Amino acid sequence: MTAGHPIPILRIFDEAKARAFYVDFLGFTVDWEHRFEPDLPLYLGISLGDCELHLTEHHGDCCPGAALRIPVDDVHALQRQLSAKQYGYARPQVETMPWGLDLSVKDPFGNRLTFTSD
Numbered sequence: 001m002t003a004g005h006p007i008p009i010l011r012i013f014d015e016a017k018a019r020a021f022y023v024d025f026l027g028f029t030v031d032w033e034h035r036f037e038p039d040l041p042l043y044l045g046i047s048l049g050d051c052e053l054h055l056t057e058h059h060g061d062c063c064p065g066a067a068l069r070i071p072v073d074d075v076h077a078l079q080r081q082l083s084a085k086q087y088g089y090a091r092p093q094v095e096t097m098p099w100g101l102d103l104s105v106k107d108p109f110g111n112r113l114t115f116t117s118d
Helices: 015-025 075-084
Strands: 009-011 029-034 043-048 051-056 067-071 094-097 100-106 112-117
Touching (some): 015 029, 075 094, 075 100
Parallel strands (some): 009 051, 067 112
Antiparallel strands (some): 043 051
């Protein structure tokens, strides 16, 4: 038996805000989406490189306020890409930490994504 990469599930409350943050701002790609019926909550699979996330509007799946650490090869390049987009709700900066470089940003639902490099 071997284990694969975990896939975090993050709670969202508004599909348009989630797409604006994860797809338009961070650059994730929508891999698939699911609803049991057209007017029921969304469950969405997104990815950026090897990072795969699931976003859910279903209240029983998880709670908002999660924190993720996502390794990237060049956190300064990511910061420049994000700054160029002029996103109205976040202007993340690179911080030097004892363990490396971090760039943290919160989504509109209180989940914190920290992109990190050595």
